[in-house]
Amino acid sequence: MKVTLIAGARPNFMKIAPIIHAIKKAQDEGKSIHYRLVHTGQHYDEKMSETFFRQLNIPHPDVNLACGGGSQAEQTAAILLAFEKEVLAHPTDLVMVVGDVTSTMACSIVAKKLNIKVAHVEAGIRSWDRSMPEEINRMLTDSITDYFFTTSTLAGENLLKEGHKKEQIHFVGNVMIDTLRANESRFQQPEVWNELDLKPKHYLVMTMHRPANVDEEAKLKEFIESIDQNTNGMPVIFPIHPRTKGILEKAGIQMKNIYLVEPLGYLEFNYLVKHAKGVLTDSGGITEETTVMNVPCITLRDNTERPETIDIGTNELIGTNPKKIKPALEKLLSGNWKQGQIPEKWDGKAAERIVDVLLEL
Known part of the structure; x- marks a missing residue:
């Protein structure tokens, strides 16, 4: 064949x-x-x-x-x-x-x-x-x-x-989980770990790339400010696409807890995710990986094609209203996040x- x-x-x-x-x-x-x-x-x-x-x-x-x-x-x-x-x-x-x-x-x-x-x-x-x-x-x-x-x-x-x-x-x-499982023991600590003196479960990871979230300057600004103001001082590591970084710079957004870093390789990024207190994302694939690694995940979308990450896993869909970020972060940082399980197969x-x-x- x-x-x-x-x-x-x-x-x-x-x-x-x-x-x-x-x-x-x-x-x-x-x-x-x-x-x-x-x-x-x-x-x-x-x-x-x-x-x-x-x-x-x-x-x-x-x-x-x-x-x-x-x-x-x-x-x-x-x-x-x-x-x-x-x-x-x-x-x-x-x-x-x-x-x-x-x-x-x-x-x-x-x-x-x-x-x-x-x-x-x-x-x-x-x-x-x-x-x-x-x-x-x-x-x-x-x-x-x-x-x-x-x-x-x-x-x-x-x-x-x-x-x-x-x-x-x-x-x-899920074949993506095949790749995760095959490489989990080989995850690599990225340079930002030592640069920011990160400690396990004492930082958050953030990704944002969907046009609906990043293309509109005013909405992106509201998202970023809401996250930055509600982490209780906990650092947020944001591997950012150059285009999104340009929009942020143009908007003149000031951040005290969010740290922008260059896009990371698979092994480095998943090292950060595995040891994070939680993840904020608008990606579908990352919600699968956080579910398997038992890391709390806040998804900034109105819908998802992976509902098992919510029904079974560690993911919560909070929508695209920036006002929903504060209560979600309060729940995550207080340690009251739901316990997830790994989906069948x-x-x-x-x-x-x-x-x-x-x-x-």
């Missing part, structure tokens, strides 16, 4: 890596399964260096289609054209996509138009917010997918409601289950 694996952005490689390791394990056992790793080049990431691949034991892609830059429409068109040429030159039995980036959707469309089966890892998750580009990508991809690999039973229920057949849906767990073996299913097909 020949499988073409698609990655379009840095987080995709973290989801693909355990699948490749599971494929190699199956090969060592004499199983007939082969892969080709295609990087669409959708996101150029200067941190996607040799160090990134070496740190996380991630294989280099067989090809980079270099489809970065431009609007979403331009990127989609570029990926459609480039991936069609790629898959015609390198025939495959199955195209496997992960997550919800533009590459996920575009490569699925190319595969189906060439009568190639499509498998979607992280299928069926829904925020029900169609203003999010990721939600459109998820829905369109799942509408033409043949084999669904889900992170939760709820995701499977979503797919059934959309008319997909039970035998197409495989509840395997988030055990580091999701990729092995995926490959087992592929071998049965």
Whole structure:
């Protein structure tokens, strides 16, 4: 069996890596399964260096289609054209996509138009917010997918409601947690640890990147000021994107407890998260990692495609009203945060289950 694996952005490689390791394990056992790793080049990431691949034991892609830059429409068109040429030159039995980036959707469309089966890892998750580009990508991809690999039973229920057949849906767990578990013992203390004399459980970590939160200067200012004023003097470490940093500087926001640092590598960032008192974020993926590491998490969004992090895990969704930040921080800092549990099958073996299913097909 020949499988073409698609990655379009840095987080995709973290989801693909355990699948490749599971494929190699199956090969060592004499199983007939082969892969080709295609990087669409959708996101150029200067941190996607040799160090990134070496740190996380991630294989280099067989090809980079270099489809970065431009609007979403331009990127989609570029990926459609480039991936069609790629898959015609390198025939495959199955195209496997992960997550919800533009590459996920575009490569699925190319595969189906060439009568190639499509498998979607992280299928069926829904925020029900169609203003999010990721939600459109998820829905369109799942509408033409043949084999669904889900992170939760709820995701499977979503797919059934959309008319997909039970035998197409495989509840395997969360490949991002496979990567977390494989690297947890190797987390690295970042330089900021000693620079700020940080102590375990005596600081907070913050991430913010969604346009709805960072693009509007007045709203971002209100967010930052509310967080800065309600940490009881506890430092907040904020690895910040240069664009967001520019908006903050333009607004002239003064901060006494929030420390802006350069974006961190996977091992360094998760070291900070693991030892933090809590996390404030608008990311979906981080809520999964905080849940598994049992770290309190405040999510600054009105909806989430990962409700199990709230129902079972350590996450609380407080919305995008900055006035909700103070009571949430008071609850977190007082030690009265809920105790979370780890969702079913988030055990580091999701990729092995995926490959087992592929071998049965």
